[in-house]
Amino acid sequence: MSETAPDCIFCKIVAGEVPADVLGRSDHALSIKDLNPQAPFHALVIPVEHHDNAAASAAADPASIGHLVVLADEVARDSGNADYRLVVNTGAGVGQTVFHTHVHVLGGSAHLSERL
Ligand code: 5GP
Ligand code: ZN
Numbered sequence: 660m661s662e663t664a665p666d667c668i669f670c671k672i673v674a675g676e677v678p679a680d681v682l683g684r685s686d687h688a689l690s691i692k693d694l695n696p697q698a699p700f701h702a703l704v705i706p707v708e709h710h711d712n713a714a715a716s717a718a719a720d721p722a723s724i725g726h727l728v729v730l731a732d733e734v735a736r737d738s739g740n741a742d743y744r745l746v747v748n749t750g751a752g753v754g755q756t757v758f759h760t761h762v763h764v765l766g767g768s769a770h771l772s773e774r775l
Pocket of ligand 2: 663664667668669670671708709710758759
């Protein structure tokens with residue numbers, strides 16, 4: 660529930676300590692290519708501020724989720740994917756593996772994805 664969390668891979672990417680393919684950024688969030696894409700276009704949108712999941716981010720600041728959607732739309736359109744899916748996993752039981760809030764942006768044949 661702090662601004663950054665030790666040993667969080669997405670906090671390290673936001674801080675520039677771990678490299679990533681950056682697709683876009685705003686004052687509130689960073690968008691990167693997913694390391695293991697599940698669709699022809701697969702980006703992640705990550706808030707700068709660390710919370711474990713989207714509900715925790717929303718509880719701290721409801722607008723934080725809106726900021727993620729705005730950047731998701733921007734990077735999807737910039738990559739020629741005006742139609743896209745947003746996926747937000749909450750909890751290990753549905754496959755959340757990184758416990759720093761993030762939105763998956765899936766474009767192309769995203770409906771064929773097996774994992775998301
Ligand atoms: P989750 O399963 O938690 O919803 O999604 C986590 C996503 O983060 C996965 O799709 C995984 O491929 C991606 N991911 C995990 N570690 C890294 C990393 O170090 N760099 C990038 N670009 N993506 C990562
Ligand atoms: Zn983090």
